[in-house]
Amino acid sequence: MKCNNCGKPIPNGSESCPYCGTTQNAVLEDFEEPRYCPFAVASFIVSLVGTLLFAVICGPVSMILAGIAFYNFDRFADKASPKLKGKGFMIAGFLLGIFEFVIGAAALAANNSTAVFIFWMH
Numbered sequence: 096m097k098c099n100n101c102g103k104p105i106p107n108g109s110e111s112c113p114y115c116g117t118t119q120n121a122v123l124e125d126f127e128e129p130r131y132c133p134f135a136v137a138s139f140i141v142s143l144v145g146t147l148l149f150a151v152i153c154g155p156v157s158m159i160l161a162g163i164a165f166y167n168f169d170r171f172a173d174k175a176s177p178k179l180k181g182k183g184f185m186i187a188g189f190l191l192g193i194f195e196f197v198i199g200a201a202a203l204a205a206n207n208s209t210a211v212f213i214f215w216m217h
Contacts, residue, residue: 134164135181138188145195151203154196161189 098105100117111118138160145153164185 129178129180131181132164132167132179132185134160134167135179135185135188138164138192139184140188142188142191142195145199146191150195150199154192154194154199157188157192157195161185161192164188 097103098112098115098117099119101112101115103112103114105112105114105119109119138157141153141160142157145157164181168179168182168185
């Protein structure tokens, strides 16, 4: 809930603002649905693409996107903004990214190939 006067976040159901002291009206707060963090979803999708194509490239990209998603989850954790969903996508994308990078690098070292279709090549 935000103060009607100063706009700062205040506890839900507060009768007055602790910052400016303005009495709050009994107005229902607009409810915002939690939304998926786009970086968490992108991390998971890139990691899925990486299991089929270009694992050595998609693995690190997926890990970077998961890191950005983690930063966003951490940054918005205590704010009055709507909660972000998608921690499972973030974790899965990061772990698959590590797996892809390791397997892709091993395939490159063993076969001296481009690591395209690394899981289906053998």
